[in-house]
Amino acid sequence: MSIAGGYWKAVEAAAAVDGDCVQVFTKNNNRWQGKPLLDEECVRFQAALEEHAIQHTLSHASYLINLASNKPDLLAKSIDAMVDELQRADRLGIPYVVFHPGSHTTSTPEEGLATIADSLKTILARTDDLTTYPLLENTAGQGSNLGFEFEQLSFLIDEVGQAERLGVCIDTCHTFAAGYSMANSQDYETTIQQMETTFGIAQIKAIHLNDSKRPFASRKDRHEHIGQGEMGDEPFRFLMNDTRFASIPMYLETEKGEIDGIDMDQMNLDKLRSLVG
Template sequence: MTSSNSPIPACPVGAHVPVAGGLATGGLKYADKIGAEAVQVFVSNPRGWALPEGRPAEDAKLRARTDVPVYIHTPYLVNFGSPSAETLAKSVATVRHSLVRGRAIGARGVVVHTGSAVSQTYDAAMAQVREHVLPLLEEIPEDGPDLLLEPMAGQNNMLCARVEDLGPFFERLEHHPKLGVCFDTCHAFAAGHDLAAPGGVKDTLDALVATVGEGRLKLVHANDSKDPCGSGRDRHENIGAGTIGERPFADLFRHPAVAGVPFIIETPGRAPEPHAKDVETLKRLRDAAPPS
């Protein structure tokens, strides 16, 4: 990882990091081990609703590392499309908690899955998105983190999988200035965007920009896929070892929409060896790409 006095690289490459021992102490130590230039963290249990308070000393350490872009991923249970009033209320509280914690640690963005309608209609679910997410966006101060929508892989009545599905979200959320996108390569591939085909990356990112506008792509989750294009299955693989392959990741770095956008891996394997290799591979592809 870069030192605190180093400039942030173009398209910094990093990882979702474990935070045992503290957000900064554990997270930055792991980032150092794998050569990460950016980090993503959980600030609460990813599979629960508990909302723990931060540790001020750890928060301050992470906030001080201005050379390391930081992002938060909200828990997997969050779903603004759910017909359950309890899930809706807990989703609001959880995302609000992540946004507040994001400001405390100096995070640039808070990633939230776009969710599922479950057993209700798409229109009913999207009405809930507007009702509950727009007020959260309005609460974010100018210097607070952006809220980043992450499209899903396409199963289980998902509200958003293909990049074109982001259009209704941005319309209902009034193209709010604090609204952005996290593009997950495995999700997009599973949803039917053939990133492995010639021109597939360009076509997909062109469609993303045409749907949400320039400058809305704020983060890339760089994950290869264990399954074929259009499978609807969200199973990550290490970079170059899956059905997407290595070349499309090089194509990503060449697209003007990702200029300056951090890449975060969420790839499998016991730490730290496979993650260090994935970070190294992405850095190599980035550094070999011509400027956007």
């Protein structure tokens, strides 16, 4: 949800479509610097959460950050920006900052992963006074984006060595685009078991619910409204009814807007709730 006009506005917007959790960017997602946070903004954000009984919040890090960069200046800037993201979220009382692990660009995937692990060690050391911590998001594997294989996420968690301060956010569209099927109950269970045997499902602190415009295993990241894309209803039915994820907040990252007077977020939430039971 947009924070235009104040952080509390994102909470109001979530409540208006019957959301019970809210994800925000704590600053412009295409800028390195954000305006300093004011105490009164944090207080008002918390008050709005309380007023609307929204218990789960999540911050999404800027898309500019690349913790795998092989360019020293960009890497240093990315590490600083990630520390800033965590500090901002912490002040707002947001427990997690989800981020895309990084892109190896002109180096190798192995070098990229090693760089991400080193970056995360630095970031965690610089934020050990905070309760907020980062969540690795699995990716579609577009271009040189890392984190599309569950093994890559588990490598990072093992290498950083602080599993209690480094969680995972699973994106359904990215999972599908990366080639993990959830098309029927057997495939769904196989995919969940692959998560369990790699990074472990206890590491999952948030889920992004998105259908995919692009086909299975396409390695392309294009979100679609729930049930209207290449994934269809079934994967979401399995997830919505899986008691292992009953207490894990799930966030939409589908297109905003209205069609025939119907809010698209409301439509997607209604759709998901209709799949329960």
